[in-house]
Amino acid sequence: MGTPEGREYDWYFRACFPRLTRTVFLMVHDQSLAEDIAQEALYRMLRHWRTVATYDRPEAWARRVAIRIALREIQRRAARPGKERLAHHTPVEHVPDPDVAAAVAGLAPMQRAAVVLFYFDDLPVREIAEVLEVSESTVKQHLHRARHRLAQSLGEEVGEDVR
Amino acid sequence: MSVDDRLRAGLERNASSLVPAGEARLDAVRRRHRRRVLAVAGGGLVAVAATVALAFGLASGGVDRAVPPDPLPPAETSPVPPEAAGLIPDSTWRRVVTTKQAEAAGVPRSRIREDIGDDGRLPLELRLTTDTFTQSGDYGGSVWEIGDSGSVAYDERGRLVVTSARCVPCSALAVTWRIDDDRLVFTRLGPSNGPMDRVVWTGTWRRTS
Numbered sequence: 001m002g003t004p005e006g007r008e009y010d011w012y013f014r015a016c017f018p019r020l021t022r023t024v025f026l027m028v029h030d031q032s033l034a035e036d037i038a039q040e041a042l043y044r045m046l047r048h049w050r051t052v053a054t055y056d057r058p059e060a061w062a063r064r065v066a067i068r069i070a071l072r073e074i075q076r077r078a079a080r081p082g083k084e085r086l087a088h089h090t091p092v093e094h095v096p097d098p099d100v101a102a103a104v105a106g107l108a109p110m111q112r113a114a115v116v117l118f119y120f121d122d123l124p125v126r127e128i129a130e131v132l133e134v135s136e137s138t139v140k141q142h143l144h145r146a147r148h149r150l151a152q153s154l155g156e157e158v159g160e161d162v163r
Numbered sequence: 164m165s166v167d168d169r170l171r172a173g174l175e176r177n178a179s180s181l182v183p184a185g186e187a188r189l190d191a192v193r194r195r196h197r198r199r200v201l202a203v204a205g206g207g208l209v210a211v212a213a214t215v216a217l218a219f220g221l222a223s224g225g226v227d228r229a230v231p232p233d234p235l236p237p238a239e240t241s242p243v244p245p246e247a248a249g250l251i252p253d254s255t256w257r258r259v260v261t262t263k264q265a266e267a268a269g270v271p272r273s274r275i276r277e278d279i280g281d282d283g284r285l286p287l288e289l290r291l292t293t294d295t296f297t298q299s300g301d302y303g304g305s306v307w308e309i310g311d312s313g314s315v316a317y318d319e320r321g322r323l324v325v326t327s328a329r330c331v332p333c334s335a336l337a338v339t340w341r342i343d344d345d346r347l348v349f350t351r352l353g354p355s356n357g358p359m360d361r362v363v364w365t366g367t368w369r370r371t372s
Contacts, residue, residue, distance in 0.1 A: 018185060047196075093246050158166055
């Protein structure tokens with residue numbers, strides 16, 4: 001896009017897309033789907049660019065949209081009948097740490113999102129609550145339960161809870 | 164090792180193994196955006212062409228050759244709109260439009276994806292004053308974006324007539340309405356309006372203010 005506005009958007013796209021795709025990938029464990037979701041979120045950002053460009057952190061808006069699309073997609077896939085779900089099952093063996101990928105894939109959708117946003121994106125609980133549209137205490141509950149379950153499946157120790 | 168350290172390291176390693184195809188995806192976004200812009204502009208041109216053709220027919224062919232005016236549906240006789248003056252008061256209304264409704268109305272799939280999105284639902288808000296309207300949608304991210312706005316009038320049949328200020332070539336939209344308590348019900352649109360207009364406008368809106 002040749003306009004200054006278009007060039008600014010392109011810059012944001014290039015800056016946001018890799019990180020956004022990786023965040024979504026850690027939730028859905030499917031590169032193609034992760035790119036589709038990140039692309040959809042950034043396309044919506046383009047449609048609302050005049051508004052979103054005025055925000056302090058446009059990338060936070062795109063992340064919120066992407067995470068919500070990803071959550072709906074995980075929930076939609078989980079609701080599919082057994083055989084169809086198996087057909088869409090994504091193997092996690094091809095990643096460098098398949099144990100972590102498999103353990104995270106075994107979490108409930110909201111726990112999965114909370115874990116990825118907390119441990120990979122380093123978001124504080126307050127921001128995770130905003131992204132997931134729940135209270136901070138709900139986020140802490142998700143993280144608490146997820147850590148115990150992950151510790152069990154990974155055979156690691158559970159440290160102190162997040163504050 | 165604590166589970167926190169294991170998670171941080173494992174997620175970072177797994178994420179780093181991914182090489183997203185950023186440029187190809189940016190191209191796809193640009194193409195999709197261009198198609199949308201062209202589709203909107205094309206819709207406007209069709210409306211202009213139809214208006215010009217109608218005017219030409221009237222000027223050159225007289226009454227016999229002229230295209231008959233839109234057979235607008237008759238105004239409903241009952242129930243009578245409860246607003247004594249026959250006007251919708253200054254108010255804000257909301258409803259959610261779904262993919263299923265759009266499919267049932269015959270909206271093309273590509274248009275549904277463009278306008279409603281992948282999540283299958285589009286929350287809408289309609290603000291009305293005695294002479295203006297603003298229609299907004301939540302296209303994702305809980306951000307209400309104005310989709311259309313313009314002027315409001317009422318025709319001799321009491322129908323609400325909205326004229327877009329954002330889409331100058333678009334024709335005005337006349338809709339039959341009634342208010343039941345906290346619900347605004349739009350029942351009929353003129354036949355010249357497309358299926359997406361019907362999906363967006365007709366149905367029940369709930370009052371929020």
